[in-house]
Amino acid sequence: MVRKMKMVKKVATLGFACLVVIASFLGCMKDKATKTYKVYKPIVEKLSQIHAKIKNTQPQSINTIGKICLYNDYIFAISPDKGIHVINNKNTVSPSNESFIVLPGCGDIAIVGDVLYADCYSDLVTINISKLPQVEVVKIIPNHFPDKRSAYGIYVDSTEAIVGWDVKDTVVSQSINGENDYVLIRGDVLLSSNTSSPANNSVGVNGSMSRFAVQNNYLYTVSSYNLSAINITNLTNPIVVSNKYIGWNIETVYPFKDKLFIGSQTGMFVYDISTPTTPVYVTQFRHARVCDPVIADSNHAYVTLHTESEGNASNSLISCTGGDINELDVLDVSNLSNVKLIKEYNMAQPKGLGKEGKTLVICDGKEGIKFYDATDPANLLLVKTIEISNAYDVICWNGIALVSAKNGLYQYQYSNLNDIKFLSKLVY
């Protein structure tokens, strides 16, 4: 009995001691939470130093392709912010990567009569490519794209550019209850254009995502909010003749006859360029806040609306996350004072599109590339779907569809829509 009492005492003492220890911990029993994210510091360089880097080099391995331009027997494929791959496409069955034009800050190009116009950060550069592979910068128009002087809320002087980012991991304490802390939100977004050649010069064909368009003797460029008309009568001495504010989130421009079809995140705008120096607003078609390349012919405009999915905005300047809308809208533009929606077609995640004759080709994200018989725009007939991983831009020209996709540059011959033939694939 005594022994049992001793044991109970020992147990009680030990228990009490342990409870005291635990109780003493209670005051400091705080939960901890941290949030780790990256902090970016811009790397700024003088534009004069950047211009000095523009030159021709040996062909580079192709890692990422942005927008594309078809010019004579060549494909000019942009490696965003780095330069332009020059690909000889004389033999469409076996294109060859011939050279690379180092052009930092490049996102868009247009080519007329052996003269290449490109953005170089905020500047517009004019490059003579008549002696390829040799290239020569002949003119620079400074600060033509002032919106490119800023990125992620950081602005630089007109003589400078943000060329990269120093990245550091940062750890901060986080509310243990997971309270929301809101951060900056930004939101952006490719065709074969119906261009008319200035004088007798040949004009490069751009994809539907292009911000550059050539019509008659004028180069039209869109920034995120401006439409500029540039007289290129003298190809090597372009002169800006007008700059017009046309609204925010402008993404693409497509020329057709005396009209410019401009794609923005909130709608399609039509400008009349009968007087080339002064584009005049004609009409618009509004839609939800999504990315929307647009192409047009005499009576119809084709607009693909897509929402940029997570982690898939690599080819866009801004991401489109305004809604879950993925469709093709066909509009009747025969009477521009009364633009009518003819039909909406559901798509997976449509991006670039091109049209030649009765053939409409749409890059539909992960579903691949779709060929339609567009004889009746109100009743498009899907002829064939070719599974290409994340196709995003297409140029339709002379019965050949040039498709840029995540894993390569493809060419298909569609002159006989019922017998679409694979021509080549340039693997990145």
Add this chain to the structure above:
Amino acid sequence: MKNVLLYLLSLIAFSTLNAQHQPKKIHFTSINSVGMLNGEIASTFTMQSINGLQYKKLSAGIGIGIDNYGYRTIPFTFYIKHSFLKGNTHPFLFSDMGVGKYVETNNQSEKWPYGLKPSSVKNSFCGEWGIGFEKTISNGCLFFMSAGYSLKKFAYTQKLPWINSPTDNEYRYNYSYNRYVLKMGVQLY
């Protein structure tokens, strides 16, 4: 949740049937408990079933349970317990360490920052250490109460699609939940 509960109850029933016999030197044991986890943000219910072997005063086994504190997890642990003294009532020390696997709850979307489902949730460390008392209540059955410290780590990554940043746009969250735990239950052997 329902499935986990059913599984735990089945495990307890199975253990009970298998444990009601005269113990051998090394024998099967099953420790089943319910309790409370108390910390800075909540007091939540927890339960656990540990099944393993007992040798004299040493018990060890593999545990499975439910931890509702913060983000719900199912802890898979290795448990070890040592009893002291002799007689019907005696103290013990225990250590329980393993990995907590995240389980989604019905109102989970409200808990994620921005209401955004994470791109990945990491299975993270969890552990408990403490003391207790156990009392023999019948042949092959001990009743016990215990108290101790409980640590649960929890980590996940969110990709924020609306933020346009020069490289990725990920937020990585790491949580350390420090709680004290009170449990009661039975050990069958």
